[in-house]
Amino acid sequence: MxxxxxxxxxxxxxxxxxxxxxxxxxxxxxxxxxxxxxxxxxxxxxxxxxxxxxxxxxxxxxxxxxxxxxxxxxxxxxxxxxxxxxxxxxxxxxxxxxxxxxxxxxxxxxxxxxxxxxxxxxxxxxxxxxxxxxxxxxxxxxxxxxxxxxxxxxxxxxxxxxxxxxxxxxxxxxxxxxxxxxxxxxxxxxxxxxxxxxxEALELLKKHEQVTPVKESEVNTYEEKFSSLSATIRELLSLKAAGNESFQAGRYSDAVKQYSAALAWNSESRPFSAVCFCNRAAAYQALGQVTDAISDCSLAMVLDTNYPKAISRRATLYKMIRDYDQAANDVRKLISLLEKKVNVSGVSPKAFNKHNDLKQAHVRLSSIEDEAKNDTPLNLYLILGVEPSCSSEDIKKAYRKAALRHHPDKATQLLIRNENAEDGFWRDVVKEVYADADHLFKTIGEAYNVLSDPAKREEYNFEEDLRNARRRVSSSRSMHRSPEQNYSNRGFNPRQRQSSRASRSRWYSNSDDYW
Known part of the structure; x- marks a missing residue:
């Protein structure tokens, strides 16, 4: 005893x-x-x-x-x-x-x-x-x-x-x-x-499924939770895999549907949703729906602030529509994130890859900043997702669809549809979500303001054709010049720059007269 x-x-x-x-x-x-x-x-x-x-x-x-x-x-x-x-x-x-x-x-x-x-x-x-x-x-x-x-x-x-x-x-x-x-x-x-x-969750679930359940009320409750979680994970992975397969096969519309189905099914796993938004953005990009792609990247960046692919993809999309200031801002965000990852990784092989990514990001930023100096107008047709040869009615339809889809209020509602509005996370990010959506919405409005006006559209088309012709001539000449000659002609005509600014200001005046 x-x-x-x-x-x-x-x-x-x-x-x-x-x-x-x-x-x-x-x-x-x-x-x-x-x-x-x-x-x-x-x-x-x-x-x-x-x-x-x-x-x-x-x-x-x-x-x-x-x-x-x-x-x-x-x-x-x-x-x-x-x-x-x-x-x-x-x-x-x-x-x-x-x-x-x-x-x-x-x-x-x-x-x-x-x-x-x-x-x-x-x-x-x-x-x-x-x-x-x-x-x-x-x-x-x-x-x-x-x-x-x-x-x-x-x-x-x-x-x-x-x-x-x-x-x-x-x-x-x-x-x-x-x-x-x-x-x-x-x-x-x-x-x-x-x-x-x-x-990783699915692997652990598979191991658990091999254990014989105990006949106990509380345990049975957990068995129901396991079963529900397992079904959700399997369905999400299946939808994502189907989307990836469709994208690789060039079936971009199918990929959009499958990624959208995964997003509709899931509202809890923010990083997984971020991946689906980013993947759907790639499909939208392939379909020429650049504003839809930008919007998805913005949501992905909010859901996962440490997601370099989403930041990089949005920078690429902004560059495509020639919004160089926004593209440069995104590349700076990418550089900041990569610098943090490099510091955490130390001297591992992954760190070496991140060093290369960081170096490329700096080169990319320099290139975008050089492009921004030219004050080139936005690619208005690409913003609305229409061809330069489209009719005025096509432009109107494209604008209405884009403006309705990308209204800032709708963007914030979409993001928090199944979340607790009192969560501090959403209070912190709602301003960022609204600001990104508002910028995109105004960009869409700027495109419509120019292309819906016959005189502004004609002038925009003329300067686009002129700019493209100059680019072709410049490209042809650079093939026959020495490196020294190319370097000495990198500058641009200040008068031309002033003219470009004036024309852009003229096109986008009264751009608030929409919606």
Missing amino acids: LCYSNRAATRMSLGMMWEALQDCLTATSIDPTFLKAKVRAAKCQLALGDLEDASMSYMSCLNSNTESSDPKIFAEASDGLEGVKRVTDWVSQCKEFLERRTSPEATKALELISNALHICPHSDSVKEMKAEALLMLRRYEEVIQLCQESVNLTERNSVLFKDNGEPKNSRVSERMQFSGRYWRPYLICKSYFLSGKLD
């Missing part, structure tokens, strides 16, 4: 609470009046978060008060019972906060959970609530780390149970054995999914 109790004390000091509890229960089964073992058992139960059993054990000690009893034991039991009450209150408040599913409430819950873990450091249920709160705050790496750090403890504790699932000489519920086997892998899968790592 004493040996069990003493070994329990040693195991408690090593953090082996389940093993210590087993020793205490064995000791009290030998001598039910052994209060020191009872209070130690209660401490173990409290540390493990088994509040009901801990409360009963502490009450049993207090009800055994006799004149010969050690007063220290009753003081410990009284303090322990008070701890049980505090944790019970904190857990109750946490559940209320988490049910509201907002970032501020999740932050409040984390504070209470931190207090509870000081008293119940080995509580599986409290750790589960912490993981859920971190998930709501989109701190996915912390969720995965928390689940992985404690998974070994759950596996070790399973040896304390009989083959039929009943605890060995303990009233600790089956839930404390079984639930950890399910909430941890589920929340890891969910974290992978929400962080855009769908392939």
